[in-house]
Amino acid sequence: MFGHYSASRVIKKARMPSIPLAAHLDVVELLRSICQMGGAVVRERMGMGIGVARLAAGSLGVNLGSGLNPSRMAQLYTDDEPDIRAVVKDLSPRQLANELIAASVISKLSLPAPRSFLVFAKPEDAFGSAQISHASGLKIYFGSELSSHKDFYTFFNMDAAMAFNALINFPGWGTMLAFDEWFANIDRHLKNFMYDGATIYLFDHDRVFTGPAWKPSDLVANANHQCHQLVTALHQAMTNTHRKAAKDLADAFSQLALKIDIDEALIESHASEIENGIPQDLPAVEQFLKARVSNISTLSEQRLAAGGPF
Incomplete structure (x- = not known):
C-alpha cells in the first residue's frame, strides 16, 4: 500500500535544476526557432519517466487557445538539457496528479508519448491562476515536450x-x-x-x-x-x-x-x-x-x- 512506502521505500524527490536563470531566449526568438523547426521538436521517448524541469525566465510564448486549462508554449531546462521546448499547462492539484500518474505508467509500458515534466517556475514567471505552489515558493505546472506529430x-x-x-x-x-x-x-x-x-x-x-x-x-x-x-x-x-x-x-x-x-x-x-x-x-x-x-x-x-x- 502507498501508505507503507515510508517504511519500505525511498521516495524519489524532485531534483531541483541548478542552472542559473540567465541568457534565455526571449519570446520572439523562441517562436522564431519553433517555426524554423517545422513547428516542433521530435523527441518522443519511451520508458524515460517523468522529468523535473524549470521554466526559463521570459520564455512564455503563444497562449494555446481556449481550452479548459491555460496552456503556453515555453522553454524548459534541466541540469542536463538547457533547451527543452514544451507546452506547459496550469492545472488543479488533482489534474496535475492525473497527468503525472498517467505519464509515469505510460513510461513504464513504453507506449509512444511526448516526454512529460513536472515544471517549477518562479512566481514572477508564473501564468494562469498558478494554483499549485511548492514549499520553496515556486509554482508548479505540467509540461509536455513539443512534438513534430500533429494531433x-x-x-x-x-x-x-x-x-x-x-x-x-x-x-x-x-x-x-x-x-x-x-x-x-x-x-x-x-x-x-x-x-x-x-x-x-x-x-x-x-x-x-x-x-x-x-x-x-x-x-x-x-x-x-x-x-x-x-x-x-x-x-x-x-x-x-x-x-x-x-x-x-x-x-x-x-x-x-x-x-x-x-x-x-x-x-x-x-x-x-x-x-x-x-x-x-x-x-x-x-x-x-x-x-x-x-x-x-x-x-x-x-x-x-x-x-x-x-
Missing part, C-alpha cells in the same frame, strides 16, 4: 471521412482503448492523441480517474465510465473484424499492464509531492489501478460492443 484533429479537419476511416482501420486503436479503460479516461477526443499514419502517441490525461475532480469513492474497479462521443462513434462505425482486432490488442495490453509495478510508477510520478489533499488519496489510486487491471479486457469488450455484438 488527429488536424487530419480530421483536412478530410474528415479519410481521417475517420484511417482511424477505424488503425490496428493500434485497441491499445489506446485499453489504456483509457484502465485509467477511466473520460476525455479521449480528436485533439488529445497524435497519429503519424503508423503510430498513435498519447497525451493530455488530466481527466483520467473519472474526471478532474475525482474522489476516492469514484474509483470503482469494475465500473464503466463516461467516454467522449468520439469513442462511441468510432465503435459504431467499426466492422466486426475491426472490433475483434481491437479486442485482441486490448487483451494483449492487459497482460502487459499486469506486469507493471504500480507502486513504483506512483513513486516515480512525483504525485506524492503535490499538496492539497493528493498524498492521502494516492492509496485509493493504487488500489484502483491494481484491481481494475484484471477488468481491462471485459471493460474494453463492453465499450467496443457499443457498435453491436461481435
